[in-house]
Amino acid sequence: MDIQKASELINKFVSDERFPLVSLYNQSRHIFDVLGLGENKLSTVIAWLLDPREGHGLGDYFIKEMLRDAIVNGGAPMPLNSLDICSLKFDNLNVQTEYLIHDKKRLDFLLTDIDNKLVVIIEHKYGSSEHNNQLKAYSQWAETLTEQIEEYHLIRILMDGYGPYDKNKIHPDEQNKWACTSHDWLISALKNIVDSERVSPAINLIFKDLLIHLSGNYVLDKSLKRTCKQLASMASTHSELVGNFKDITLTLPAGDSDLNLAIASDIDVINLMSELETPLSPAVLNIRHFLQKNFTLLANLEDYAKLEWVKETLDTRHPDIFEFEFSSGKDAAIKIFHTAWQPYRKDKNNYWPFYLSVTDMNTESETELESGYNLTVHMQKEGLMNEAIADKLAAAYNTKLNVNWKWKKMTNRIVDVKPQEQEQLIQQILGDLDRLGSYVQRLSPA
Numbered sequence: 052m053d054i055q056k057a058s059e060l061i062n063k064f065v066s067d068e069r070f071p072l073v074s075l076y077n078q079s080r081h082i083f084d085v086l087g088l089g090e091n092k093l094s095t096v097i098a099w100l101l102d103p104r105e106g107h108g109l110g111d112y113f114i115k116e117m118l119r120d121a122i123v124n125g126g127a128p129m130p131l132n133s134l135d136i137c138s139l140k141f142d143n144l145n146v147q148t149e150y151l152i153h154d155k156k157r158l159d160f161l162l163t164d165i166d167n168k169l170v171v172i173i174e175h176k177y178g179s180s181e182h183n184n185q186l187k188a189y190s191q192w193a194e195t196l197t198e199q200i201e202e203y204h205l206i207r208i209l210m211d212g213y214g215p216y217d218k219n220k221i222h223p224d225e226q227n228k229w230a231c232t233s234h235d236w237l238i239s240a241l242k243n244i245v246d247s248e249r250v251s252p253a254i255n256l257i258f259k260d261l262l263i264h265l266s267g268n269y270v271l272d273k274s275l276k277r278t279c280k281q282l283a284s285m286a287s288t289h290s291e292l293v294g295n296f297k298d299i300t301l302t303l304p305a306g307d308s309d310l311n312l313a314i315a316s317d318i319d320v321i322n323l324m325s326e327l328e329t330p331l332s333p334a335v336l337n338i339r340h341f342l343q344k345n346f347t348l349l350a351n352l353e354d355y356a357k358l359e360w361v362k363e364t365l366d367t368r369h370p371d372i373f374e375f376e377f378s379s380g381k382d383a384a385i386k387i388f389h390t391a392w393q394p395y396r397k398d399k400n401n402y403w404p405f406y407l408s409v410t411d412m413n414t415e416s417e418t419e420l421e422s423g424y425n426l427t428v429h430m431q432k433e434g435l436m437n438e439a440i441a442d443k444l445a446a447a448y449n450t451k452l453n454v455n456w457k458w459k460k461m462t463n464r465i466v467d468v469k470p471q472e473q474e475q476l477i478q479q480i481l482g483d484l485d486r487l488g489s490y491v492q493r494l495s496p497a
Contacts, residue, residue, distance in 0.1 A: 172190075172207050214233045
């Protein structure tokens, strides 16, 4: 995009009456966004949560939630069941990270509990693939350790921040040994604590920031709730700027590479200014300052823009039928709730009891998935009027709820369509909503 066109679009953007409100988004990022939690840093945070002796004050709550999720959703035989986990106390659990076993191989997590005769090994990934038969090496080491002592239990967990790991990518000898999980258990566990306010205000704030970072759901922050509602509409209004701001470039004389104003560093600009015969114009510098200052805002608007068309299409075809909620972050997502399902909601200010989410997976990341959308039906205990309804709805999806369930994914499938194949995706979404609606009609809200 050339400078003149960029200047026109930016002027329209900053003249929008909503701009002062959404610009606060740049100044309201949470501490974990600033820290940029990757695999290693997040592992340190998770280790803190799993350790029952740490200062979060929740004892063995998180280790129980993780193990329960691995048992229920991990897809691997386990030496313990959910009732065992509820009954056991993990007061003396020892949590270690980056534990060196041999040949420079390190376990992301090693959890040991002598009282409960338990060893848990965890491989924590963020979309990366298994390499060098690492899982087999970890298994062999752990099996050798636990076989030395009678009745010791070994649990293996492969936890991936991008969603449950595909077992087909695991060596056949290891596929039935590892429980494949995601961060969903952690998001659910944090959400339950934040909602219940069981911990001190300081710890609750940490948990809320971590929850927002992991889920990308900034609506959870009441101070940003109004801002988030405006983000989606601004993404649609200013789609040309939002979709092209990373390509605003300054054309330089022949022989020099054009300067990308959105990503150029101050050093790049200083070096360029020292080489140019004429100084950069105020218009160019103003555009660069705007892009630098508002990069976070524009990047999140870009996420919203990816799925704003879904809302517009459904609103046009079925006006006043659906409610929507957007989230941005690691993956852009839109949640959809049918107004006819309101009787199953505890009250209008409470969570939706069930809904369909559509996540845009068309992102450049370490994952091997290059395109597609993730369609997921969710059910939340906090939003339902009674557990009998939850049991019936879960049964309709051929699943069941454990005793301590809080949040459940009832379907989770990838629709492999390209972004330009919008009508095909809309039909898939409507089909999933109709299916959920047909199941809901069989329930009784009373």
